[in-house]
Amino acid sequence: MTKRVNLEKSKLSPNFIGSWEIESSLCDQIIAYYDKNKEKQIKGATGLGGISLETKDRSDISMSPKDINLKGNEIFNKYFASLYELYKDYNKQWPFLASIVSTLEIGRFNIGKYRPGQHFKRIHTERSNLGTLHRLLAFMTYLNDVEDGGSTYFSHYDLDIKPRKGLTIIWPAEWTHSHKGNIVNTGSKYIITGWLTFPK
Template identity: 60%
Template sequence: MKKVEINSGNKNPNFIGSWNIEPLLICDDLISYFELNKPKQGSGVVGSDVVGNGINLEAKDSVDISINPKEIIEPGNEVFKAYFDQLFECFKNYVDEWSFLEKISKRLEIGSFNLQRYKSGQHFKEIHTERFSLESLHRIFAFMTYLNDVSEGGSTYFNHYDLEIKPRKGLTLIWPAEWTHAHRGDILKKGSKYIITGWINFY
């Protein structure tokens, strides 16, 4: 067996879309929601793609609020509708850029999602992917919005692309959920880092 190289063409995309959501007040409101709902907070959990399914502080050290999409319409949760209106605009732009997605985009929906807080010394330490077992085959894309600026550490690192993305308030990412987009969160060195993240799934 001999490995050969094929013509890479004129493009080498990483398929990670990025936008700034507006208004940034949405980010402040999501952080306030997190801090005002302490009974809903719990230790972040990991899936079976990393060692220790469930709570495993050696893999992921965070505090999360997990939310079912049905909860968006409940009183007091109006901020989520404002956020997802913005995310939908980002996704429409993503589909416009990669026109093949038009064939499947109308069969997709938002799944469960998380508000997460990392404090100094915490991060998602393990390289992981969002589609990693039969239980997660329905995930097509992951999304994430950084809710605050981070001065030291806390970047998201996509190892296959050697791509490090620094948290910036309002910066929103959408990327394929497959193994091709394995990633980790670098250790937070100062302050707090807040994100909202989840998945776009087959209906």
């Protein structure tokens, strides 16, 4: 017969979710890019290429890393230069990470907009099958303040993160960090989000 036992609790209780603030002007420029490119916006697109409003009720512009260098996309070079500085600070907090991987790549990323009544409905993880094993970390920047609803909820930590313009979070792309987006009640919620992946 087996029996569950409890280990002595550590005095530390990290959730491995790093958080920083980036320049407000970067957020404004990314929102302007999103609003200008209506023809690129797709509603309910999931990471596996399908459309599921039952899972993700938002409209995205999905981009690949090579798109960063196209004319008109200069803002994304600035954004990812800023994100790289945050990643380096994340490594300072958790130095073991740098000991197992010296280089990470940016995968596909999304600029998304939630309107009132929309949210990422399903609790999910960023690494959930063989097709997503290359994801090591996820990142997200809130591009505007959301006063009513729209928080990101990490279920294992009972942690609600309120969207605030420029707030950027990095977290492990693992089941331990399952999360969802709560309903935006009023206004809109803009984000840019994606993954840092093992090199192919």
